[in-house]
Amino acid sequence: MGLSHAILVCLSEEPLTGYDLAKKFESSVGFFWHATHQQIYLELRRLSTAGAIAGRAQPQSRRPAKTIYELTDTGRAQIRAWSRNWADPPAIKDDILLRLYDLADIDRSKLVEHLTRRREMHAERLALYEKILSRKFADPERLGASGIGRYLALDIGMRSERMRLEWCADALKLLDIAE
Amino acid sequence: MGLSHAILVCLSEEPLTGYDLAKKFESSVGFFWHATHQQIYLELRRLSTAGAIAGRAQPQSRRPAKTIYELTDTGRAQIRAWSRNWADPPAIKDDILLRLYDLADIDRSKLVEHLTRRREMHAERLALYEKILSRKFADPERLGASGIGRYLALDIGMRSERMRLEWCADALKLLDIAE
DNA sequence: GGCTCCATGTAAGTTGTTACATGATTCA
DNA sequence: TGAATCATGTAACAACTTACATGGAGCC
Numbered sequence: 001m002g003l004s005h006a007i008l009v010c011l012s013e014e015p016l017t018g019y020d021l022a023k024k025f026e027s028s029v030g031f032f033w034h035a036t037h038q039q040i041y042l043e044l045r046r047l048s049t050a051g052a053i054a055g056r057a058q059p060q061s062r063r064p065a066k067t068i069y070e071l072t073d074t075g076r077a078q079i080r081a082w083s084r085n086w087a088d089p090p091a092i093k094d095d096i097l098l099r100l101y102d103l104a105d106i107d108r109s110k111l112v113e114h115l116t117r118r119r120e121m122h123a124e125r126l127a128l129y130e131k132i133l134s135r136k137f138a139d140p141e142r143l144g145a146s147g148i149g150r151y152l153a154l155d156i157g158m159r160s161e162r163m164r165l166e167w168c169a170d171a172l173k174l175l176d177i178a179e
Numbered sequence: 180m181g182l183s184h185a186i187l188v189c190l191s192e193e194p195l196t197g198y199d200l201a202k203k204f205e206s207s208v209g210f211f212w213h214a215t216h217q218q219i220y221l222e223l224r225r226l227s228t229a230g231a232i233a234g235r236a237q238p239q240s241r242r243p244a245k246t247i248y249e250l251t252d253t254g255r256a257q258i259r260a261w262s263r264n265w266a267d268p269p270a271i272k273d274d275i276l277l278r279l280y281d282l283a284d285i286d287r288s289k290l291v292e293h294l295t296r297r298r299e300m301h302a303e304r305l306a307l308y309e310k311i312l313s314r315k316f317a318d319p320e321r322l323g324a325s326g327i328g329r330y331l332a333l334d335i336g337m338r339s340e341r342m343r344l345e346w347c348a349d350a351l352k353l354l355d356i357a358e
Numbered sequence: 359g360g361c362t363c364c365a366t367g368t369a370a371g372t373t374g375t376t377a378c379a380t381g382a383t384t385c386a
Numbered sequence: 387t388g389a390a391t392c393a394t395g396t397a398a399c400a401a402c403t404t405a406c407a408t409g410g411a412g413c414c
Binding site for chain 3: 217
């Protein structure tokens with residue numbers, strides 16, 4: 001199961017609450033692993049009863065109480081074991097390619113609209129990643145071990161956005177001349 | 180739901196049996212939409228009772244009987260309606276990026292092994308796509324409307340493999356010098 | 359005699375999505 | 387005064403995975 005590993009990896013960096021994790025899954029880690037808060041809270045309870053993580057309840061004044069989870073030694077051992085396993089490259093499921101497959105039967109102008117919007121989204125994403133790069137990885141020589149990994153994750157994110165951006169542009173060109 | 184559309188799109192090309200569809204989902208369409216035969220047979224029954232497709236039973240000598248499904252007018256209308264909807268870019272869920280995120284805590288030599296294997300897989304995939312390209316799309320000028328769509332789907336597949344291939348190579352280089 | 363291809367299914371379990379719910383605090 | 391943030395959950399459903407099952411045909 002992927003989500004459990006994603007959570008363990010996050011917690012290996014620092015102890016977090018379910019709420020914090022949910023936020024993380026909407027930005028940094030979320031760039032390559034998506035999860036909702038419902039999934040996260042459920043999984044936290046599972047990992048907790050399995051002994052991979054431990055939660056400390058922390059009452060707060062003026063705020064609902066929260067539970068901060070951290071890795072146990074068992075959890076740490078689990079990550080190490082998991083990291084040795086082979087991971088199949090992810091399968092792509094992209095609706096827009098499905099539409100292209102049947103181009104003859106489909107509303108052409110809508111497709112152009114969608115491709116244009118996607119091109120913009122990829123450009124925005126790319127700009128965001130570049131901003132993160134310049135802020136956090138300005139000096140790649142001085143990155144620590146975990147820094148390199150995060151740099152590489154960001155790097156493939158950028159390459160992916162750039163590739164899709166270019167493809168959208170070329171697809172639009174081709175659709176235009178093949179009118 | 181995605182699978183139903185994937186099936187409808189396949190059937191818009193030609194009538195097929197569940198078995199044929201399952202094969203298609205392991206090669207051509209399978210490059211951007213994966214499904215097992217169990218899912219497919221279930222979905223075919225659903226689509227059939229919903230009236231989007233119709234199956235003709237065809238008894239065979241020396242072979243088990245088969246059911247050939249084809250689109251109904253309702254089904255065709257459904258595709259057209261669906262094709263106008265916006266499709267969010269696919270979310271990536273890649274285990275290997277998860278591992279990178281936590282590089283400090285992880286078995287480095289195993290990671291190198293995995294990246295090397297992945298690089299090979301991407302190279303193989305790319306070669307396969309290039310072969311398909313030269314066989315089926317040798318002359319892109321003369322493609323019909325549906326041909327362009329399929330060409331573009333193949334094109335993004337090739338770009339994707341090439342991008343990942345290069346990323347693997349660069350990641351291996353970086354991990355090597357950052358030893 | 360075993361392997362792959364044809365052709366279709368059931369059943370159980372896991373994962374992911376969507377809708378709904380609560381309730382206080384802080385900021386504009 | 388209303389929206390966003392903090393913090394956590396239940397419930398129903400949809401989608402996907404994995405294991406198991408059947409049985410003949412043709413090939414090496």
